[in-house]
Amino acid sequence: MNQFAQLFTTLDETNKTSGKVDALSDYFRAASPEDSAWALFFLTGRRLKQAVPTKLLRAWAMEQAGIPDWLFQESYDAVGDLAETIALLLPPPTGVDETALHHWVDRMNDLRFQGVEEQKRFVLEAWSQLGTPERFVWNKILVGAFRVGVSQQIVLRGLSKAKGVDVSQLTERLMGDWKPSAESYEQLISAATEQENLSRLFPFFLAHSLEDGDPTRLGPVTDWQAEWKWDGIRCQVIRRQGETWLWSRGEELITDRFPEIESLAHALPNGTVIDGEILAWADGRPLPFLQLQPRITRKTLTKTILRKAPVVLMAYDLLEHQGQEIRALPLVERRSLLETVIQNASGNPCVKLSPLVSGADWLAVSAEQARSRELGAEGLMLKRRSSPYRAGRTRGDWWKWKVEPYTADAVLTAAQRGSGKRASLYTDYTFSIWKNGELVPFAKAYSGLTDIEIQEVDAFLRKHMREKFGPVRTVEPLLVFELGFEAIQRSTRHKSGLAVRFPRILRWRRDKTAEQADSIESIEALLTLSQATQPISNTENPENPGSASRERFLFDL
Amino acid sequence: MKPAIQLTERGLYCPQGDFYIDPWKSVPRAVVTHAHSDHACRGCGQYLTTPEGLAVLKVRMAADAVIETLPFGTSTHINGVQLSLHPAGHVLGSAQVRIEHAGYVSVVSGDYKIEPDRTCTPFEPVRCHLFLTESTFGLPVYRWPAPGEVSSQINQWWARNRSNGQSSVVYAYSLGKAQRILAGLDAGIGPIITHGAVEPLNQAYRESGISLPPTRTVSQVDNAKEFKGAMVLAPPSAQGTPWMRRFGEVSQAFASGWMQIRGTRRRRALDRGFVVSDHADWPGLLQAIEATGAETVWVTHGYSAVLVRWLQERGTEAQVLETRFQGEAGDTAGIEEADKPEAGQTQPEVAPS
Numbered sequence: 001m002n003q004f005a006q007l008f009t010t011l012d013e014t015n016k017t018s019g020k021v022d023a024l025s026d027y028f029r030a031a032s033p034e035d036s037a038w039a040l041f042f043l044t045g046r047r048l049k050q051a052v053p054t055k056l057l058r059a060w061a062m063e064q065a066g067i068p069d070w071l072f073q074e075s076y077d078a079v080g081d082l083a084e085t086i087a088l089l090l091p092p093p094t095g096v097d098e099t100a101l102h103h104w105v106d107r108m109n110d111l112r113f114q115g116v117e118e119q120k121r122f123v124l125e126a127w128s129q130l131g132t133p134e135r136f137v138w139n140k141i142l143v144g145a146f147r148v149g150v151s152q153q154i155v156l157r158g159l160s161k162a163k164g165v166d167v168s169q170l171t172e173r174l175m176g177d178w179k180p181s182a183e184s185y186e187q188l189i190s191a192a193t194e195q196e197n198l199s200r201l202f203p204f205f206l207a208h209s210l211e212d213g214d215p216t217r218l219g220p221v222t223d224w225q226a227e228w229k230w231d232g233i234r235c236q237v238i239r240r241q242g243e244t245w246l247w248s249r250g251e252e253l254i255t256d257r258f259p260e261i262e263s264l265a266h267a268l269p270n271g272t273v274i275d276g277e278i279l280a281w282a283d284g285r286p287l288p289f290l291q292l293q294p295r296i297t298r299k300t301l302t303k304t305i306l307r308k309a310p311v312v313l314m315a316y317d318l319l320e321h322q323g324q325e326i327r328a329l330p331l332v333e334r335r336s337l338l339e340t341v342i343q344n345a346s347g348n349p350c351v352k353l354s355p356l357v358s359g360a361d362w363l364a365v366s367a368e369q370a371r372s373r374e375l376g377a378e379g380l381m382l383k384r385r386s387s388p389y390r391a392g393r394t395r396g397d398w399w400k401w402k403v404e405p406y407t408a409d410a411v412l413t414a415a416q417r418g419s420g421k422r423a424s425l426y427t428d429y430t431f432s433i434w435k436n437g438e439l440v441p442f443a444k445a446y447s448g449l450t451d452i453e454i455q456e457v458d459a460f461l462r463k464h465m466r467e468k469f470g471p472v473r474t475v476e477p478l479l480v481f482e483l484g485f486e487a488i489q490r491s492t493r494h495k496s497g498l499a500v501r502f503p504r505i506l507r508w509r510r511d512k513t514a515e516q517a518d519s520i521e522s523i524e525a526l527l528t529l530s531q532a533t534q535p536i537s538n539t540e541n542p543e544n545p546g547s548a549s550r551e552r553f554l555f556d557l
Numbered sequence: 558m559k560p561a562i563q564l565t566e567r568g569l570y571c572p573q574g575d576f577y578i579d580p581w582k583s584v585p586r587a588v589v590t591h592a593h594s595d596h597a598c599r600g601c602g603q604y605l606t607t608p609e610g611l612a613v614l615k616v617r618m619a620a621d622a623v624i625e626t627l628p629f630g631t632s633t634h635i636n637g638v639q640l641s642l643h644p645a646g647h648v649l650g651s652a653q654v655r656i657e658h659a660g661y662v663s664v665v666s667g668d669y670k671i672e673p674d675r676t677c678t679p680f681e682p683v684r685c686h687l688f689l690t691e692s693t694f695g696l697p698v699y700r701w702p703a704p705g706e707v708s709s710q711i712n713q714w715w716a717r718n719r720s721n722g723q724s725s726v727v728y729a730y731s732l733g734k735a736q737r738i739l740a741g742l743d744a745g746i747g748p749i750i751t752h753g754a755v756e757p758l759n760q761a762y763r764e765s766g767i768s769l770p771p772t773r774t775v776s777q778v779d780n781a782k783e784f785k786g787a788m789v790l791a792p793p794s795a796q797g798t799p800w801m802r803r804f805g806e807v808s809q810a811f812a813s814g815w816m817q818i819r820g821t822r823r824r825r826a827l828d829r830g831f832v833v834s835d836h837a838d839w840p841g842l843l844q845a846i847e848a849t850g851a852e853t854v855w856v857t858h859g860y861s862a863v864l865v866r867w868l869q870e871r872g873t874e875a876q877v878l879e880t881r882f883q884g885e886a887g888d889t890a891g892i893e894e895a896d897k898p899e900a901g902q903t904q905p906e907v908a909p910s
Binding site: 012014068074079084089092136451 | 696697698699700817818819820822823824828829830860863866867870
């Protein structure tokens with residue numbers, strides 16, 4: 001437990017990705033296969049069912065700490081995390097923990113079938129042996145809420161570094177219902193089979209934002225290829241030796257989610273890898289991204305789902321041609337090969353060549369960019385014609401140039417505590433707009449304020465709380481914020497009748513009172529505007545430019 | 558019998574003796590528990606402190622301030638009030654103020670901790686009728702690790718950073734916390750550099766007979782190469798300033814009792830948080846209160862409502878006293894307090910709100 005808790009602490013304290021990868025790699029080098037298997041299980045966000053009800057853990061912790069309920073509650077309010085509160089309240093350990101992680105987990109797994117008395121004995125035994133950091137991690141596992149600030153990708157990079165196995169291979173082997181054990185772990189890190197080498201994808205090349213929106217500093221327009229920036233699921237389609245793999249940008253295998261693309265790939269020659277974007281598409285234009293969601297989130301794809309959101313592959317680039325890796329070729333050459341490949345597959349309605357946007361000069365290209373929303377795009381991609389296909393988010397050759405977001409002034413009406421770094425601060429806000437003289441919830445947003453502003457809003461909220469609904473507190477409607485968002489849709493699930501995509505706080509409107517916030521009518525005007533044009537939104541999550549939100553819910557599969 | 562202390566808009570006042578204790582506005586006569594700026598304000602006619610606290614208080618007060626001293630445990634009489642000072646263990650020279658009038662003993666503890674700290678005289682419990690306590694860390698989740706344990710964590714971290722070619726920066730209060738951390742450093746690891754706000758207080762500590770490892774300010778380092786791998790002690794306000802640039806690649810840590818909570822630690826986005834406080838933790842508060850045998854407890858700055866309720870449930874007469882003392886900045890509500898500009902001699906470390 002000690003080793004694992006140490007790893008957790010290091011990951012928690014390290015801000016740099018390279019530091020996290022190193023810590024993980026050190027752990028996997030040192031830990032036993034049994035422990036490594038469970039560590040991997042927990043670190044990649046897999047969870048066990050809660051072994052002991054929270055209520056009991058809380059009661060036992062109070063008993064051990066000798067404190068009444070109200071004081072536990074006060075402590076919890078200050079800490080903002082139950083597992084941590086308990087870890088801190090318990091008296092110092094009386095024993096020394098030398099038990100391996102997998103032993104604790106095995107015993108815990110038996111616990112669900114035991115009576116309360118045995119459960120209690122076991123939990124108290126663990127508490128009395130473990131130090132504070134170990135207890136914290138252990139409590140998190142007990143309540144089925146273990147979470148650490150690393151993506152599966154980073155964990156696998158660490159494992160890859162320790163064991164010399166490719167990340168994509170690890171990803172593929174971990175797919176589905178991976179059962180942690182020494183055997184499955186050994187299998188996971190064993191050398192790649194020929195079959196596995198076939199499915200290998202290339203690292204995605206990701207663009208930087210053109211922050212100032214001024215492309216003229218990029219040099220002559222003739223050096224650049226412009227394409228629409230679409231909002232879908234970025235992917236690589238791999239066709240090798242009669243088999244097809246579809247990888248998302250988060251290196252999740254999503255072949256079975258998109259049978260249309262899989263059948264399209266049958267028409268591709270062996271030794272082909274296409275970089276593209278999956279879009280829900282109807283009547284010659286993309287559907288809002290939300291339409292793609294059932295494809296990802298539903299366990300089984302029904303005919304209805306397939307029909308409601310027909311998809312296409314918007315082909316951007318060609319990375320492997322006739323069995324040859326061609327990433328080093330200049331973009332223009334790759335593009336021309338891509339055109340040939342797509343032409344040969346033509347007749348299949350599921351594939352489209354990403355159209356090029358041309359303009360005699362930057363001014364003309366700007367004019368095109370300005371009409372992105374009309375086409376359902378969210379801006380332009382600018383790619384240097386001479387550029388190779390690079391790995392990761394490399395600056396200089398690819399830029400995304402997005403149109404300005406929609407905005408609305410909304411009133412903060414409810415708040416919830418954040419988690420992790422923001423536990424114990426109210427950082428998750430619900431914003432409302434006016435509808436028939438009443439404030440109705442309109443969007444939730446988590447980011448966009450500076451740390452100082454967050455502190456200030458938090459202090460304000462604590463003084464103006466009204467009611468409590470679970471973790472959510474309603475607050476007096478006094479603060480107004482300008483929200484930005486990417487798309488608007490009608491929604492029967494939202495009280496306002498509208499759903500917006502990627503809402504985030506643009507700024508705090510200290511100059512406005514709640515009465516001056518926007519009303520449903522003004523948002524609906526944007527909707528009318530956008531329905532003529534059906535806007536869609538970012539591929540990147542503006543809150544967190546490093547990670548596409550897509551990956552986040554792919555993990556929830 | 559009635560307490561000889563009352564709360565006024567200038568601070569705690571003893572009407573019978575006509576003096577204030579830690580006033581937050583200027584008054585003719587101020588008994589000062591310690592030199593932190595929420596306890597020692599400038600502009601008073603006369604100050605009374607301990608001989609140990611004199612050098613430190615001088616750093617913080619105007620050059621012409623009139624400061625008298627009274628040794629620990631020695632009584633003086635002011636208008637029929639018996640006054641004496643007793644160690645509070647908070648920072649060098651910090652005192653509890655004992656006031657006896659007409660047989661009734663009141664003790665104002667100021668800030669205190671009961672853990673050992675070799676940079677100041679350890680806390681001594683004083684029997685009294687009325688005890689006025691702080692409650693900065695008045696929640697049972699605050700329980701400090703052994704001081705030696707934290708020192709060795711800091712030294713290990715420093716040594717590892719140094720071997721990685723990084724400098725180590727610890728942000729800590731320039732009065733008290735910085736010297737306490739300094740005292741635990743292993744000077745064999747490398748050079749120790751202190752910020753201009755910290756160094757005058759190091760000197761005051763040394764003048765008062767506290768031995769500290771050798772330190773240098775930036776201007777005393779001739780060869781810039783020496784910065785690499787050094788330990789740097791700086792006030793929290795130095796974070797992100799140009800002053801920091803000279804140290805190249807740094808690993809940064811904050812030293813505070815608030816670092817006990819993961820969320821607070823992570824919110825500061827530093828590499829490490831060391832749990833070091835010059836305030837009593839929860840067991841410390843309870844132990845200190847118990848040892849006074851007080852029948853009445855007044856609770857100020859911190860989780861005062863929590864501590865009052867806990868005491869009341871155990872049959873002690875307790876009440877919250879709204880003062881302007883601040884405890885340890887850097888909690889969820891007060892991070893910006895610790896970040897306020899600080900220049901040691903010219904500006905207060907923690908400005909009264």
